[in-house]
Amino acid sequence: MTDAAQAHRSAPALARTPEELACLRRSLEGRVALVPTMGALHGGHRALMAAAREQADTIVASVFVNPLQFGPGEDYESYPRDLDTDMRVCAEEGAALVFAPSVEDVYPGEQIVRIDPGDMGRVLEGEFRPGFFGGVLTVVNKLFNLVQPDVAVFGQKDAQQLALVRRMVRDLNMAVDIAAAPTMRDSDNLASSSRNAYLSPAERRSALSLSRALLAGADASVTGPVGILSAARAVLDEAAAGEPPVTVDYLALVDANTFAEVPNDFRGEAVLLVAARVGRTRLIDNVPLSL
Structure with missing residues (x-):
């Protein structure tokens, strides 16, 4: 990582639409790391961005609560959202750009085509949350296409998700490296969430x-x-x-x-x-x- 990237602590640019993202993406220099998040950033997300600093010259963080990965009765509507705080965290962690689109910008119409996670995505979390991994892989695929990162960083806490993203990248010949950050824990050893x-x-x-x-x-x-x-x-x-x-x-x-x-x-x-x-x-x- 360059000294300039390490020293970068100013407020990140904010892209709210794919068009704004494409424009700002062209100005990013060097190797670009994507840290996909659903916001409500905590110590675990800081650890992801710290890992991203080790992997690349420039960090892009996405903040998007993805409706495709929430099932009936889950907490999509009540999921915590605080973009101002998230932007401060991203600034403190050296992110150059935050992509925080609306649902309409990510899914401008009915999402008919989705990524099928296969049998590996239908056990454990996939069994208890049917459709969850299809929603995760679909939005990750979109983010890869929109951000065009050189590397993307995911947490070991979501181990099955991490394994499936790696499998998707391998099976679909995606030109992005996948890096893992260890599970971050609170002071009482509860996994940060x-x-x-x-x-x-x-x-x-x-x-x-x-x-x-x-x-x-x-x-x-x-x-x-x-x-x-x-x-x-x-x-x-x-x-x-x-x-x-x-x-x-x-x-x-x-x-x-x-x-x-x-x-x-x-x-x-x-x-x-x-x-x-x-x-x-x-x-x-x-x-x-x-x-």
Whole structure:
């Protein structure tokens, strides 16, 4: 990264339409990194932009709450939106350009053609949120086409999404590198998320069982898949009986490349994942493991 890019801390340019984006994109110099976000930026997003600074000369952040990835009854309407604060965060993290389009600009008509995530996108999050990954990959594809980045940075916290984006880029011969940033955690070890703001103090205490379960599973990694899942499940079973209770959607140990659940004799790179609800808030977390 150039010294000029590292020193850049002025207010980023703001593009609200694809036409404004195209005009401003032509002025960006060097290697360009895209950090796709849905806004409500927190420490995890700062970590993504820090990783982007290591990958490129110029950072473009997108701020767009994508309706295609929200199912019926999910929190699309109430999802936190604060562009002024997001712009300040982007300035502090050295972004040169923020793309914050309207829904009408991203989807000017009915979106008939969508990216199919295949079987890999229909398990785990894909099973509990039908259509979610199709919506994610479709908007990521659009952002790649609009921004034309050299590299895009995604968080390891959304491990299945990261794996699917990498697969889409490979399968569709997209000319963009995909970089991953480690999961950012709050001081109490809860994975940073915009949805953490929905948790009451009591719910947050219960939610800490997710990271404790993953840590217990990681500590048991020498015992193999059965021991890993047993250790993690014991923590979650206790949390399910707590107050407020934690309701688990899934706990799974999967192959890091295919997201298929691993056999008992598995050796290689894996991911231990959990998704659960505390009150009305749904949270996900994971930890990479090498078996």
